[in-house]
Amino acid sequence: MAKLRVLFENGAPERIIEFDPSRAPFQHDGRAGSILDVLAGHGIHLEHACGGNCACTTCHVIVKDGFNRLSEAEENELDLLDKAPGLTPTSRLGCQAVIEDDAEFTVLVPRFTINAA
Amino acid sequence: MSDDTVGATGRLTYEGTITRIIERAPDTRSFFLRLPASQPFAFTPGQFISCLLPIDGEMIRPYSLASNPEEPELEICLNRVPGGVGTAYLFALQEGARLRFTGPWGTFTLDQAPEAECVFIADGTGIAAIRPMLRRALNGRSAHPIGLHYAAASRTHLLYADELETAARAHANFTFVPLLGTPLTEEIERRYVAADTDRSRHFFICGVGDIVPRLRDLLRRSGYERRAVQYEKW
Numbered sequence: 110m111a112k113l114r115v116l117f118e119n120g121a122p123e124r125i126i127e128f129d130p131s132r133a134p135f136q137h138d139g140r141a142g143s144i145l146d147v148l149a150g151h152g153i154h155l156e157h158a159c160g161g162n163c164a165c166t167t168c169h170v171i172v173k174d175g176f177n178r179l180s181e182a183e184e185n186e187l188d189l190l191d192k193a194p195g196l197t198p199t200s201r202l203g204c205q206a207v208i209e210d211d212a213e214f215t216v217l218v219p220r221f222t223i224n225a226a
Numbered sequence: 227m228s229d230d231t232v233g234a235t236g237r238l239t240y241e242g243t244i245t246r247i248i249e250r251a252p253d254t255r256s257f258f259l260r261l262p263a264s265q266p267f268a269f270t271p272g273q274f275i276s277c278l279l280p281i282d283g284e285m286i287r288p289y290s291l292a293s294n295p296e297e298p299e300l301e302i303c304l305n306r307v308p309g310g311v312g313t314a315y316l317f318a319l320q321e322g323a324r325l326r327f328t329g330p331w332g333t334f335t336l337d338q339a340p341e342a343e344c345v346f347i348a349d350g351t352g353i354a355a356i357r358p359m360l361r362r363a364l365n366g367r368s369a370h371p372i373g374l375h376y377a378a379a380s381r382t383h384l385l386y387a388d389e390l391e392t393a394a395r396a397h398a399n400f401t402f403v404p405l406l407g408t409p410l411t412e413e414i415e416r417r418y419v420a421a422d423t424d425r426s427r428h429f430f431i432c433g434v435g436d437i438v439p440r441l442r443d444l445l446r447r448s449g450y451e452r453r454a455v456q457y458e459k460w
Contacts, residue, residue, distance in 0.1 A: 138286065158276045158331040160286045164458055165331045185439060185459060188452075192333040 112213045113147055116173070118220040126151045130208050139204035140180075144170055144216060147208060155218060161204035166193040168203035175214035180207035195219050239278065240265055244323045245299060251383045253306040254351065255317065256292065258299040259325060269295055269330035270337050271358035272430075272458075275302065278326040279315050287312040288331070290355035290432070290458075294362065303354040303385060334458035339363035339372065340428045342454075345418065346374045347441060349410060349433025353385050355458055356432050364397050372397070375413060377405040377433075411440055419448040431457040 115124045126147060128135070133142030135150020139161030145168050148155045156167040163185050172179065176199045182190070186205045190196060208214060242259030250256050261267055269291060279285045293301035307313045319325070336359035344363055348356040353376055363372055378384040384404055394402040405413055418427060427450065431441050438459035445455045 157286065158328060159274070159288045160276065162288065162460060164274070164288065164334075164460065166333065167331065184442070188457075189333065 111208050111211050113144070113208065114174075114213070114215040115148065115153060116215065116217045118217060124153055126153070130211065133207075139168070140207050142207045142209065143204050144168075144179075144201070144206050144208065144214075145203040148203065155203050157204055159204075163189065163202060163205055166190065166202065169193045169195070170201055170203045170206075170216040170218055171195075171197050172199040172201055172206070173215040173217055175208075175212055176201075178208075178210050178212045178214070180205075180209060182206070239326055239328050240267060240275075241324050241326050242300060244319060244321055244325060247319075247321055250303060250385050251305075254303065254383070254385065255306075256301050256303040257316065257319070257325070258293075258301050260299050267300065267330070270335040271295065271362045272335035272355050273330035273332045274355070275300070275327040275329035276331060277302075277312075277316070278328065279312055281311055281315055285312060287316075288460075290332075291330070292354040292357050294358045303351060305351050332458070334430070334432065334456060335359070336362055336430060339366040339368040339370065341368075341370065343371045343424075343427040344368070344373070345427055345429045346372075346376075347410065347414065347429060347431040347433075348374065348376045349437050350378060350383070351385070352432035352434060352438075352458075352460070354432075356430065357386055359430055360393075364393060364400060369399065371399050371401065373401045373403065375403045375405060375410065375417075377408075377410045380406060410437060411444060414441055415444060415448075419444065423449075425449040425451070427454065429455045429457075431455070432460075434460045 110127050111130050113126045130142055135146050139145035145155050145161050158167045159165040166189050186202050190200050242261050244257050245260045246258040248256040274288045274290045277287045289302040292303040306317050346356045346360050390402045394400050438457050442457050
């Protein structure tokens with residue numbers, strides 16, 4: 110089982126999800142097994158204005174633990190992250206970062222998403 | 227912003243009325259949305275809206291705005307996706323129906339033409355995002371060359387063809403190149419990679435599927451600056 114701890118910058122209580130990555134997808138948006146897929150499939154809302162198609166930055170998360178165990182970011186994701194507010198070295202798009210291993214991860218959902226260019 | 231327009235997650239949602247539906251090509255329609263005067267909607271050419279469709283609770287479907295911000299109605303243009311529940315829902319709507327959405331979203335935008343030659347590349351319905359960007363660039367009275375390479379399955383699938391041809395006649399610096407058979411990558415490579423060593427051009431690419439990253443990689447690897455090659459892949 111993998112363990113995903115979710116922190117919210119807006120002060121909402123943290124959530125912990127334990128799940129079997131091999132059972133992905135958990136719902137229909139984002140890559141199967143992505144942070145977005147796991148969260149949405151477990152009843153936790155993460156904004157994803159483009160429907161999880163890697164065309165915006167609204168599912169930006171900051172990975173606090175487990176960054177190197179996520180799937181590697183592709184160029185499209187990196188290009189979009191360049192435009193994300195509050196970018197950090199461990200920023201990822203929730204719709205693209207896939208949890209493939211039974212490991213422990215912690216992500217922070219930033220307070221703000223961007224509603225414009 | 228009133229409470230009833232803000233969803234549980236804090237999103238500002240809009241509700242537009244479909245005033246017109248136009249069949250632009252087989253299985254391709256434009257929907258024109260009018261918002262109440264109390265809900266002004268500002269956006270930048272190239273951005274999209276996320277339609278909130280009442281399917282399985284709520285289904286998000288993003289669509290590029292094909293209209294310009296100065297127009298009174300918003301236009302989205304989409305083709306029916308075989309087996310797609312989102313487009314099946316939208317294609318069943320009639321004029322007068324209401325559509326909820328959030329936005330504007332997206333960072334693939336052009337507010338004014340860059341001070342350089344500007345090349346737009348559209349594949350299929352990718353023209354929807356490109357159209358307002360192109361119109362904005364043409365209205366900017368830039369002296370630099372502006373090109374549009376637009377690939378479609380056939381002449382009938384070439385959306386906005388009359389408008390684009392008219393624009394090409396009206397603007398001496400604008401070249402419209404419809405592509406109805408020539409592979410897009412070959413055309414772009416021939417014109418902008420093999421033909422010269424000028425790498426000062428700016429590119430704006432929009433389409434569906436792998437053609438978009440293929441064009442991106444072709445241009446970036448041939449020496450164009452990363453940020454001079456902007457794209458949106460659906």
